[in-house]
Amino acid sequence: MANTTEKVLIIGAGGQIGIELTENLSKIYGHDNVIPSDLKDNTVYKTNPYEKLDALDKTALFDIVKKHNITQVYHLAAMLSATGEQNPMFAWKLNMESLFHVLDLAKEKHIKQIYWPSSIAVFGPTTPQQNTPQYTVMEPSTIYGISKQAGERWCEWYFKKFNVDVRSLRYPGLIGWKSAPGGGTTDYAVHIFHEALKKQTYECFLSEETALPMMHMEDAIRATIELMHSPAEKIKIRGSYNLAGISFTPKQIADEIKKHIPNFTITYKSDFRQAIADSWPKSINDENAKADWAWKEKYDLPKLVTNMLENLVNYKF
Numbered sequence: 001m002a003n004t005t006e007k008v009l010i011i012g013a014g015g016q017i018g019i020e021l022t023e024n025l026s027k028i029y030g031h032d033n034v035i036p037s038d039l040k041d042n043t044v045y046k047t048n049p050y051e052k053l054d055a056l057d058k059t060a061l062f063d064i065v066k067k068h069n070i071t072q073v074y075h076l077a078a079m080l081s082a083t084g085e086q087n088p089m090f091a092w093k094l095n096m097e098s099l100f101h102v103l104d105l106a107k108e109k110h111i112k113q114i115y116w117p118s119s120i121a122v123f124g125p126t127t128p129q130q131n132t133p134q135y136t137v138m139e140p141s142t143i144y145g146i147s148k149q150a151g152e153r154w155c156e157w158y159f160k161k162f163n164v165d166v167r168s169l170r171y172p173g174l175i176g177w178k179s180a181p182g183g184g185t186t187d188y189a190v191h192i193f194h195e196a197l198k199k200q201t202y203e204c205f206l207s208e209e210t211a212l213p214m215m216h217m218e219d220a221i222r223a224t225i226e227l228m229h230s231p232a233e234k235i236k237i238r239g240s241y242n243l244a245g246i247s248f249t250p251k252q253i254a255d256e257i258k259k260h261i262p263n264f265t266i267t268y269k270s271d272f273r274q275a276i277a278d279s280w281p282k283s284i285n286d287e288n289a290k291a292d293w294a295w296k297e298k299y300d301l302p303k304l305v306t307n308m309l310e311n312l313v314n315y316k317f
């Protein structure tokens, strides 16, 4: 159990990961000690002290850190792969400048610890696509991927130069039932469940054989918290750790859904996200995370599909 003197700020807490991370961190630290913040007005949080914050506003960020005596920041605000390609210059500005603001808070000793997520998008078409290793060719072809790769290098640099305790995971596509995805290439793997339950049919924007690494949100949140709670000497990688999760194609997830909803049908109509997906790994090697801080996932594809359908049957966004 973590020290209850911690005060945690979550930036981008209104998004897919933020909603679930805030809930889980509140169970550990108490609702009063976990401060969700977002650019959006608060429609989610009733018991946590909420702050409306633009992560690009360094002064406002500093004021909130001081007001709440924040010790840790989970910095989630970013523009994801698909929306980033529609607005590349702003994606670069948001993803990079907001990271610098948070890294500087730790460099200047206002906070003790940072979590910042990276992504499988750091890899590109020249990366080996099967069992992609931690250290390999990385030539990302999206602005999102370029910003995450640069962000990883900056995190490591702040750690080496200023001893900033920053930790990071390269999440695969995340799949959860408590929150909606926010503009990524892997979003189909969440939408498919909603459409399967509502209409028993889904038109997928990726082709049927497009394999991508994915992960149940519960595993991703647990990995995040386990990484942040590991002793500093165990964290050997200060760029970002590979996380494998489960690799599957749209056809494979559709076949699994059909075991629960036999009349479910899927059609395929690729759009611009196909090229992004084709540039990413099909499966990931996460032996460094397993060796350094004992990472182990719980969900396989059948378990993930059962869990999503069981929970979404009664869920309204």
Ligand code: NAD
Pocket: 011, 012, 013, 014, 015, 016, 017, 018, 037, 038, 039, 040, 053, 054, 055, 056, 075, 076, 077, 078, 079, 080, 094, 117, 118, 119, 120, 170, 171, 172, 173, 174, 175, 180, 181, 182, 183, 184, 186
């Ligand atoms: P999301 O789009 O669902 O949520 C992002 C949140 O950030 C939104 O609520 C948005 O309102 C907020 N935001 C945007 N601009 C902001 C600003 N200027 N100031 C404050 N808040 C702002 O994204 P997510 O899926 O929750 O992803 C969170 C992080 O995890 C991102 O860094 C993303 O790159 C990373 N990640 C996500 C996935 C995934 O599958 N969801 C995979 C890999 C990495």
Ligand code: SER
Pocket: 080, 081, 082, 118, 119, 120, 121, 144, 171, 172, 173, 174, 183, 184, 185, 186, 187
């Ligand atoms: N799920 C994310 C995306 O598709 C991966 O970082 O953008």
